[in-house]
Amino acid sequence: MTKFHELPPLAPPQVGSKGGSALIALAGQPNMGKSTLFNLLTGLNQHVGNWPGKTVERREGRFDLKGRLVRIVDLPGAYSLTANSPEEIIAREFILLEKPDLVIAVVSAAHLERSLYLVAELLALGTPLVIGLNMMDVAEREGIRIEPHVLEAALGVPVVPMVAAKAWGVRDLLDVVEEVLAGKRIPTPRPPEIRPDHARVLSEIQTLISSYLAHPYPADWVALKLLEGDSEVTHMIRETLPAEKWERVHEILRAHDDAFLAVASGRYEWIGRMVRAAITRPRVGQIGLTERLDRWAAHPLWGLLLLAGILGLVFWLTFTVGTPLQDWLERAVVGMLAGWASEALAGAPFWIQGLIVDGLIGGVGSVLTFLPVLVIFFAAFALLEDVGYMARAAYVMDNLMHLMGLHGKSFLPLFLGFGCNVPAVMGTRVIDSWPARLLTILIAPLVPCTARMAVVAFIAPAFFGTNAVWVTWGLVLFSLLALVLSGTLLNRLLFKGQRSAFIMEMPLYHLPNLRTIGLLVWQRSLAFVKKAGTAILLMAVLVWLLSYLPNGDLNTSYLARFGHLIGPLGRWMGFDWRLTVALLTSFPAKENAIATLGILFGVSPEAGLTDLLTAAYSPAAALSFLTVTMLFIPCLATVAVIKQEAGSWRWVAVSLALFLVLSFLGGAAVYHLARWVGM
């Protein structure tokens, strides 16, 4: 029918029909502690995936509620139920189409007015509702006192005070949920009534559309969303209604163009009446912790210095903890595995040995050795997000990110790319607008990662001696320049230069919840190992086969033949076939480039390689090779997560095309320029 019905059905109810089981949805605005509650209820008993056809994370879990099996779905954080973002569409579609037995709305006692806005919309949907009044402790600290019973009486649905971060009040919440599910307690919701001046318009629209509506959508709700200018609902009705009826609806809507403001104001007036009696002591004019911290953290200068300090600390951790751990894994674990395998396969044909030891175990090794650095980055990212600092980092970086049509939220994921491009691409999940997120995913691989820097660190000193430092800095700056240019260009081409609006809540600072952080690190790492891991393994084996077949010698392998074949392209950049092959084998892991050159030049001790390289290539060719290494298609792990995060091969293709063109042009330009100045 229409776009509305295109969503495939969500996971089928595996727990059988109702009776012994129930489906609960967890709804709430961002920063309300919804995920903390979800983690508390389900523990590790949860499944993380994506919503069908969307790139929004879908979390589902189950728990036992007094003998009743409860399936609980954590709806994405949404400020309202109007089609402003994928999150908001997903949340309302789930409630309308899946008809959960109960919706738990998590609201914050510290932001009661604003968080009841979503409740106003949920009540209008007529879904059974229980309200978890979270963050009672934060409200107390801010000097606000709330009477939950008064709020409950005003709203007509159960209101349970709680502090999810301390697991306080969660038992009470579950008791109430159980009572409602068992029919022992029947909520009598009092949704906000429509203001008299709009009631007439609404009923007019309702009569026009009611006979054409598909079943799950209540006519009064659709009429209200039309009046609010909801793009999805408007589209659906335009497709469904006969032309002349739509013309009349459209006319009414045009005459009430600003009705959405009246509807929003109406909801806030209703909220005002609800909270007036319930809040016995309003926020006093005291200066809270958040305000004091923000004087530094959000200051245009001190904020930047603080950010630099925090990021420096993350890098320091990576190098003092992550890198040694990585080395150890590579030597001890992967080396040991390879040793065992060689022994066990001593009698097997040589190619089986090679396939398993070099291909398979090498592949496992590269997945495994990624992990320590990834875990550190994921943990740092989750911690900064959880305490509320992420919003401040985005705020102070907003100005600089403007250049690329991005805003502050893209900065941290990009910065993570200096360590490794994988967490950078995965970290783009913090960006709420899809075009901005996609753009960030596409340009993230241009941030020079440590593996590329390792290649630079080997080759630059060999060719440029004491000037290697300047060459290295130049290459980094060149990459970042390429990043800014491609960002600006892609933004023009793909998104017509529009910039996503920067409207972001600055959450209150609070102590980190280790459970939330731990679960996030666990889930992200698992996702990487499961999804990216398999892809990396397959490709590592494939590249090994290509470099081995047909007769076991890299110099005459299919890969080498391919290198010869595209040699003319390489010559533009000053490459011979060996440099081309080295570049191609850097696809599974960037460091491979050096190992391949080692094999091709037939040296055993690595020190000899630098002499052989300097004898074989001009500094111009070396500089060009380094430039291409910086700009070339990212490593396999990064490509795998680009597919995972962007959700389609189309964007992977765009990304690969971008880097192929960019690296070729960059390499050719640098080579010819370097020749011209006499290098």
Added chain:
Amino acid sequence: MIASTRLVVPLSEVPPGERAWVHSFHAGRVIENRLASLGFTPGVAVEIVQNYGRGPLIVTVRGTRVALGRGEAAKILVERSEQDDDQIS
């Protein structure tokens, strides 16, 4: 009437520490809806927490801190009381 003693200016031009009242905004339906759901409705009081004259700013609306890009803030018209004569150009 109080309205006659108030000036309508873009939110981006209100200095920090001052309070203003939302008058209207025209920023495209999606952004308008987002602003409305965050609590920006006509008549609501907005307190300007941070505004350095360039870059994004922080305001408090209905008890929540919200960061706004300068472009977005420029599209929100607010009423200031006239006794504050320290207008910024």
